[in-house]
Amino acid sequence: MHDRTIAREILIEAPTDVVWRTITEPDQIARWFADRVELDLRPAGEGKLVFDDKATGKTTTVPVVVDSVDPLRRLAYRWSQPEGEAATPANSVLVEFTLTAEGEERTRLRVVETGLDGLDWSDEAKDAYAEDHNDGWAHHFGRLVELFAARSG
Amino acid sequence: MSAAPDDDLWAAIADPSRRRVLDLLVRDGEATASALAHDVPFTRQAVAKHLAVLEGAGLVSRHRQGREVLFQVDPTRLDEATRALAQVADAWDRRLRAIKGLAEAAHRRAKDG
Numbered sequence: 001m002h003d004r005t006i007a008r009e010i011l012i013e014a015p016t017d018v019v020w021r022t023i024t025e026p027d028q029i030a031r032w033f034a035d036r037v038e039l040d041l042r043p044a045g046e047g048k049l050v051f052d053d054k055a056t057g058k059t060t061t062v063p064v065v066v067d068s069v070d071p072l073r074r075l076a077y078r079w080s081q082p083e084g085e086a087a088t089p090a091n092s093v094l095v096e097f098t099l100t101a102e103g104e105e106r107t108r109l110r111v112v113e114t115g116l117d118g119l120d121w122s123d124e125a126k127d128a129y130a131e132d133h134n135d136g137w138a139h140h141f142g143r144l145v146e147l148f149a150a151r152s153g
Numbered sequence: 154m155s156a157a158p159d160d161d162l163w164a165a166i167a168d169p170s171r172r173r174v175l176d177l178l179v180r181d182g183e184a185t186a187s188a189l190a191h192d193v194p195f196t197r198q199a200v201a202k203h204l205a206v207l208e209g210a211g212l213v214s215r216h217r218q219g220r221e222v223l224f225q226v227d228p229t230r231l232d233e234a235t236r237a238l239a240q241v242a243d244a245w246d247r248r249l250r251a252i253k254g255l256a257e258a259a260h261r262r263a264k265d266g
Binding site: 006008009010011012013014015018019021022023028031032033105107109111113 | 245246248249250251252253255256257259260263
C-alpha cells in the first residue's frame with residue numbers, strides 16, 4: 001500500500017496577508033482555480049467551485065466545505081464529495097493550505113491533499129487522481145508560466 | 154477563464170527557439186531584433202523570423218522609436234497563452250504558480266501605489 005498524499009509548495013515574494021487574500025477571496029480564487037467561486041470562510045462554511053468547459057459548454061460544480069480556518073496561517077477544506085452529500089472522510093479529500101512567513105515580504109505556501117486512501121473509491125481511481133494531481137513538474141511549458149508570474153504586475 | 158489555445162498560438166510557442174526569444178522579451182520588456190540576437194545562438198535574421206511568427210500569433214507587437222523597431226510582449230495574449238498551456242501542466246503546480254503571480258502582482262501594486 002502506498003501513500004497517496006499530494007503535497008506541493010511554492011515560495012512567493014509577497015507578505016502572508018496578500019497570499020491569504022489570494023487563496024480565500026472568491027473573486028481572487030476565480031482567477032487561479034475555478035471560473036466561478038462561492039466560499040463561506042468559516043468552519044463548516046459551504047461553497048462551490050464552478051468550472052466551465054468552453055469546448056463542450058459543460059459546467060461542473062464541485063462542492064467544498066470549510067474544515068478549519070486559521071487566518072493568515074492555514075485554510076483547510078474538503079472537496080470531491082458527491083454533490084448533495086455531506087463531506088466526510090469517507091467521501092471527500094481534505095485540502096490544506098499552509099502559509100509560512102519567511103521574512104516580511106516572502107511567504108511559503110504549501111498545499112497538501114490527504115484522505116485519498118480513506119475514500120470509498122477503487123484503487124485505480126485513487127491512483128489516477130493522485131497521478132493527475134501529483135504528476136511531476138516536467139512539462140516544459142512551466143517555464144513560461146513562471147516567467148509570466150515574474151513579469152506580471 | 155479556460156482560453157482554448159488556437160493553432161497560431163500553439164505553433165508560435167511550440168518551437169524552443171521562439172520560446173527563448175519570448176523569454177528574453179518577457180525579461181527585457183522591449184528590445185530590438187539586433188539586441189535579442191546578442192543573447193541567442195542564432196542570427197539576427199532568424200530572430201526576425203521568430204518575431205514575425207510571434208507577432209502573427211499576437212504574442213508580440215512592434216513599434217518604432219527613432220530609427221529603431223522595438224518589440225514587446227502583449228501581456229493579454231501571453232496571459233491567454235499561459236492559461237492555455239497551464240491547463241496541460243500538473244494541477245496544483247499550475248494553481249500555485251498562478252497564486253504566486255497574482256499575489257506578487259498585488260503586492261507590487263500595493264507597494265508602488
